[in-house]
Each structure stands twice: as C-alpha cells, then as structure tokens.
Amino acid sequence: MRYRRAGLAKVLACTAVLALAASACGSGGSGTSADGKVELTIATFNEFGYEDLLKEYEAANPNVKITQRKTGQAQPHHQNLFTKLAAGSGLADIEAVEEGYLSQVMSKSGQFEDLKELGPKDVKEDRWLQWKVDAVTTKDGKMIGYGTDIGPLAMCYRKDLFEAAKLPSDPESVKALFETWDSYFQAGDQYVQATGKAWFDSASQVFNPMHNQAKVGYFDRDDKLVIETNDDKKYFDQVSGAVQRGQSAKLVAWSDEWKRGFKESAFATKVCPSWMLGPIEENSGPELKGKWAVTAAFPGGGGNWGGSYLTVPKQGKNKAEAAKLAAWLTAPEQQTKAFVAKGTFPSQTQALISPELLNKTSEYFGGEKVGLLFSEQANKVPGAQYKGPQDGTIQETVISPALQAVEQGTSPGDAWNQVVEGAKKAAR
Template sequence: MNLTTRRTRLAAGALAAITAVGGLAACSSDDSPAEGEKPAKLVVDTFGEFGYDDLVKEYEQQTGIKVELRKTAQLGDYRPKLVRYLATGKGAADVTALEEGILNEFKANPGNWVDLTPLVADHSKEYLPWKWELGKATDGNKLIGLPTDVGSLAVCYRKDLFQAAGLPTERDEVAALWPDWNGYHQAGQKYKQATGKAFVDSITAVSNGVLFQQGSDLFYDKENNVIADSSPAVRTAWDTATSMVDISAKATTWSPEWFGGFKQGTFATTFCPSWMLGIVQENSGEENKGKWDVATVPGGGGNWGGSWLAVPEQSKYPAEAAKLAEFLTNATSQVAAFKKSGPLPTNLEALKNEDFLTYTNEYFSNAPTGKIFGEVVEKIQPVHLGPKHQAVKENAYEPAMRAFEGGQATKEKAWEQFTKDAVTQGAF
C-alpha cells in the first residue's frame, strides 16, 4: 500500500474521539425541556447563502417560534465550528447544514445526529433519489439529513466587459464561444488581448468547473483510499486549470480581492453553481445590476455543491427542529429560496413548479435561470466524495494550485506538494 492510499489510524481515532465525546456530552444535559414544551427559539446554522431570510420570518409567523439564522460566509470557517460544537457537546444549532464536501465526515458517527425518520413525514419519493439516499447514515438505517439543493453549473459573465472587448454579449452566442474548455481559454485570451485584463477570477475556479464534471472518483476511490496522485479526474482538472494561468486575475475565492473584484470588474467571468448567484449579486452591488448574465458552462454541465439539513442530538427540541428542517426543504420553500438567492431545488415537485421553470433573474439581465439550471439538474450524477474531501480540496489541492498561480512553485513542484499534503489531509 503506497503513501497515497495509506490510512492513518491515529487520525481515525481522533475523529472518533471528537464525535464520541460530542455525543456523550450532548446526552449529559440536565436542563432538558418538559415534555411537549414549545421552544421560544430555534437556531439554524448555514454557510454561504441558502436564501432562508424570508422563509424563517414566515415560519415565525406560522408557529410563534423565533428563528435565529446564523450564517458563516465560508465553508472552511464553518466546518471547524461544527467540529468544536460536537466535541464539546454544546453550541450547535438546532438545525445544521451539512455540505456535500463534509457530509461523509460527519456521517461517520451517526450518534451525533437525530434520526429524522420518526419526526417527519415520509418524503423519500419527493426528491432526486440519489440526493435522498445520501442523507442517510452509512448503514442506510438512519435518516440524518433532509435534502436542500444541488449546485448545477453555469458561467456568470459581465456583458459590459465583453462588449468592451468586442466579444458577443447574448448568452446563446457567448455559450457558443466555449463548447469545451479549449474554447473558453481561447475566449479568455481574446478578451485579455483586447483589454489587458483578466478573464477569470482564478484557476481554482476553473478547476472547480472541470472537477465536478467528471462523474467519477476524485480524491478517494470507492474504498475511501486517498488516490490524489492517480485520479484521472483530478489530473484532468489540474492540467486544464493550470493551463489558464495566463487569463487569471489570481483572486482567491472568498478573499477580500475576490469580493472586491465583482464590483470593480477585475475579472469578466466566474463559474457559478446556482447557489453562487446570490453571492455574485451581493458583492457586485446594485450599480452592476443588469451587467451580469448567465451562460452554460464549457463541457455542458456538472454539479458543484449542495447540502442537507440535519438536527444534532444536542438540540433540546429535536421534534420542533425537525419540523423546521422539513419546512425549509419542502417544495414551496425550495422554490422561494431559489428565487431569493439561487440554491437549486432537489424536490421533484419544485423542479416542475411553473414559478421555478419560468423564473428570470432580473439582476442577471433577466436570464432564465430556472430553465438554464433546471434543464440539467435531473441529469446530475453524484460524484464520490470521500470522508475528508473538503479538507483535501481546501488544504492540499487548492493551496498547491495557488502556489503555482502565484509563481511560488513550478507546476510540477506544486503537484508534488499537493500529493504529499493530500495524504495528511485525507487521513481518517
């Protein structure tokens, strides 16, 4: 067994200790509410933008229960908080979002999570089948999470900047520029030659677009061995992305430069899973309304992201928390969240809802985002993500790619560093 497939038993013990301690601490509380007592408040933890602001107000009006919505901007900041909550047995929200990149890690100890099966109606036939199944514990006997969204891919682009560069601006003509990734690169080179400016925010953004189109194992194989140095999907994404360093603004996603770049026009395109629309709008500001548009992604599809809502065992009101999670993930709420901020429904009724199918996003030049994203959602196939996928991606893969992008390492040295770091970050 080589280094990239070796599992570190010590890390496995540490993770088990964290989750076990969390479970024991949660069960030791002596201030449990009386049976049937209605909570005055429920807390919901999310990251990024789930589009729940109006929905929680609606729930408050319906139930008389106050809902506190705690948002963390970045998943990389969200995960350590959740680890700490589970380790100490306190601090977790009543309803907790679990993103696909961290889902398997936190499913490793199902004892930390309430079984939702007896607390909600049977919704198993109402969602994309694979999405529903991934919300279950590994043994399939416990429902840990209710499906929220998937991250169907597209490209967000600045029409005004395209026009200044002499490129087409209509979304169908723009999509025709890049039937594949080579076409996207060529469009970017034309843009840079005409303007002297960067075309895409970063090569890690390109990599995400390519990586989640592969429909195969990424950093782990099916037995959850780390395969960083031999994964064809990862190598394809790496080679495609690093080839585009010449058109990159080198603005790290979630950095101040990245946030500011939307408003300042530092880059003309970024890769937009549907949930990213709200983030682009928020950071571009009202002054850029109507300047952005949405076109199909090179290669014709893919999925980046998506989540589930779970209830930690330490919640004092698991039954009421489950009802809130059920409300936030029903068909009507998923359409409302999409219209608010872009998270793409996984509820089959929502995907057929006329309001969803005909929805146009005014901020993005009235792009028919319901149609653009909805046409590919049922074609999405789940990609196998191992137990520490997010850690490998954020702490090994992307730092190595940024080292190359920033000139601190050659492409070969950066790849070598990634494969070494992936072993450490991917251990479980």
C-alpha cells in the same frame, strides 16, 4: 450553503482543543418549556430564508416553540458543530450542514439520526433530485439529512468585454465557447490575445468545479487516496497551463481584491453556481447592470457547487419533533418560499417546476429567466460525487494553495508534487 466555504483546516484543528470547553454548554435538545410546549432549536448559517417559515410552523403547531441559532458564515457554524459532536452535548435539535463540510459529517454519520426511520413516513426520497439524496446516504443505506438548497452550475460572463474582444456575446451564441473545458480555455486564449486581460478570476475557482464533475473525489469508495490515478492531474495541468498563458486574474476568492475585481473588470468570465448571481451583482455595482449575462451552458455538462442539508443529531431530546420540522421545512412548498425570500435554489423536484421559480427573472442579468435556467442546469448534474473523510481538507489546504503558488510563479510540476505530498499527509 451559499457564498463562502473557508477554513476547514481551522475547523478540524480547533475541534479537539475546544471540545472540553464545549462540554459545559448543556445537553443536546431543548426539552419542554415551563408552559408545556415542545422546545426545538435549529442552527443555520448565512441565509436559509426560514425566518417567516418558522413563525408559520409555530402558528400551525401551537404546542411547539422554535429558537433559531443563526451564524453569519459557514465556517464558525461548522466549527461549533464538530466541537459539540466531540463533546457529546450542546448541539441544536436540527443542525444545518453545508455541502463542503458533508464529507466530515458523513464520517461521523453514527451521531445523526437515520431520517428514513425517524422522519415522517410520507417523506420519500423522490422529493429530491436523486443526486442530492445520494450524497447524504451512508454506505449502509441510512439517510442522515434532508436536502435544502443546491448550487447548479452555469457560466456568467461580461457581454461588453466579449464584444470588445470580438467574441460571441449573446447567451445562445456563447454556448459553443463553454461546451467543453478545452473550448473554454481556447476562448480564453483568444480573449487574452485580443485584450491582454484575464479570462477568469482565480485558478482554484475553475479547478473546483472541474474536479467536482468526477464520480469520486480525492478518495475512492473504499476511502483510498486516488489523487495520483484519477483525472485530477489532467485538470491541474489544464488550469495551470491557462494560468501560464495569462488567463487568471490571480485573485483569492472572497478577498477584498477579488470583490474589487468585479467592479474593475479584472476578468471576463465567472464559474457561476446559482448562488453566485448575488455576489456578482453586489460586487459589480449598478453601473454594470445589463453587462453581465448568464448562459445555460457549462463545460463538460452539468455540475453542482454548494447547497445544504438539515440533520437531526442523536443528542437531541425531541428528535421525532425535530425530524417533523426538518421535513416540513424541506418540503417543496416551503423551499419555494425560501427561494422567493432569499434566493436559495431548491433541490426538490416539485419546487423545480413551480411557477414561482420558473418565472423568476433577473433584471441585472438582462432580464434572463434565471429560475428556468438553473432548473434546467440542476437536471444536468450526472450524480453525487463520493467524497472521502479528508476530501474537503485536501481541497482547502492542499489544492488551493498549490494553484495559488502557480499563479505566483511556481512551476506546475513543482506545485503538483506539493499537491501529492500534501494529500498523502492529509489522508494519514
């Protein structure tokens, strides 16, 4: 959802090992309590902003009792999800799914309810941005999740470091630098030449959104591996070339070194999905308030990185009631409240034009109207990228290590050969 997606390989590797142990976890769904109430469980991770909303739902529906299972990070949550899917029992009535794990879930879509059929009939697809719906719709037209938040992309940058390098620094004038990936890397060359310092944090943090702008990921819609024939080689060469010209700070995202890099001014730009504003402020500290800026521009147009869905596994005992709760939580009114509570940027079209969102500003980013900015960016996303079953595994265990190898001195050619070989193995 927000902040971090890591360990997909570990998730998938652990699934088979843990499946037998999970079979003792009890049946899916919660049934009915001793006092006759419908018991529902909802499993989430990180911050969805649902704590007060669940109390509000219980107050409006006194026959329902809700228990939230909240995991700190996405990786253990999804490990539990895949383990219990394999075991056939033990899942919550509502399971949250992060966008980075969606391809694995879609490959198991038969184990989830079609919410077009099960959900309230007044819930229509036009509640959400179309690309958000498309990403969770199966090839035979079933919708297995209700969209929660998204991560529309913009660019964040350090105004003071731009000024020191004699680059444009106000949010309007920098848009030309971020118009295309070519212009972005050209500006990076200027910055490195002027300062001798890095332009971005890590190669994989730049490659990921470049790749995500394509219509299909590492597989085509027939689930055939296309990494050798799509544009990924071009993206890989662009990023690798920038690394060789000194543009990367060579920091592994979410590591302690990466976190310190913000405070130490180790890089001047950051690919910036809406949820990244929080980590930037947290890691940079109060002394850099007003020095970071965000602009409504992103190389190559729009893009998305992150976001989640609420699904209803077929294991549950109260699936219709679970779908009703999931529909209520993902209504524009509730998602706007979740945004106000935790900053989770909504995917609902009506929420994106709500005054509460559009008037949201960030003093840390110079008073920028970040709600309006990211709402505009969300509408620039051209469509949902098709991802094959092993798409996330290739991203996590093949692409990222290869780019890190380039940052440590491996030639781009050798690293790309490593990518092709690793992708073929993952696709088998």
